[in-house]
Amino acid sequence: MKKFHLVWDENRYALGIPSLDSEHRSLMNLVNELSEAVAQDCDCEQARQKMEKILDFAAMHFAHEEDLMRRHGFPGAEQHTADHEKLLREATNLMETLSPEHSNRALLITAFFTDFTENHILHEDRAISQYLEKQGIRAD
Ligand SMILES: [Fe+2]
Numbered sequence: 311m312k313k314f315h316l317v318w319d320e321n322r323y324a325l326g327i328p329s330l331d332s333e334h335r336s337l338m339n340l341v342n343e344l345s346e347a348v349a350q351d352c353d354c355e356q357a358r359q360k361m362e363k364i365l366d367f368a369a370m371h372f373a374h375e376e377d378l379m380r381r382h383g384f385p386g387a388e389q390h391t392a393d394h395e396k397l398l399r400e401a402t403n404l405m406e407t408l409s410p411e412h413s414n415r416a417l418l419i420t421a422f423f424t425d426f427t428e429n430h431i432l433h434e435d436r437a438i439s440q441y442l443e444k445q446g447i448r449a450d
């Protein structure tokens with residue numbers, strides 16, 4: 311079975327904002343834990359618990375980013391917040407389709423989390439750190 315695995319690479323993922331970088335590392339670890347469990351054919355309940363853990367952590371992390379964007383007047387804050395909300399909504403909807411009869415759903419959802427985590431950090435989140443840097447703001 312295909313296994314998704316995210317590897318933290320400082321040069322690729324680090325935004326230079328220590329609290330966000332550390333949360334992104336934790337998020338990747340949680341997604342990898344899910345991937346590991348799904349690759350070992352875990353049952354639906356286990357997969358669901360791991361997904362809920364990811365979503366809880368992501369909601370906390372998103373709130374942190376949204377607060378940072380607002381405090382510093384990041385122009386793309388509204389769109390970025392909408393992207394976060396969309397992810398939480400889509401992931402929750404996907405989770406509802408998990409059932410023992412459709413074991414491939416878990417793999418699909420894992421792919422979704424993996425892809426989002428990587429691309430969102432590389433593009434959307436990087437835009438925040440680039441903006442702060444341009445403004446000469448040092449966020450920690
Ligand atoms: Fe993020």
Ligand SMILES: [Fe+2]
Nearest residue numbers: 375430434435
């Ligand atoms: Fe974000």
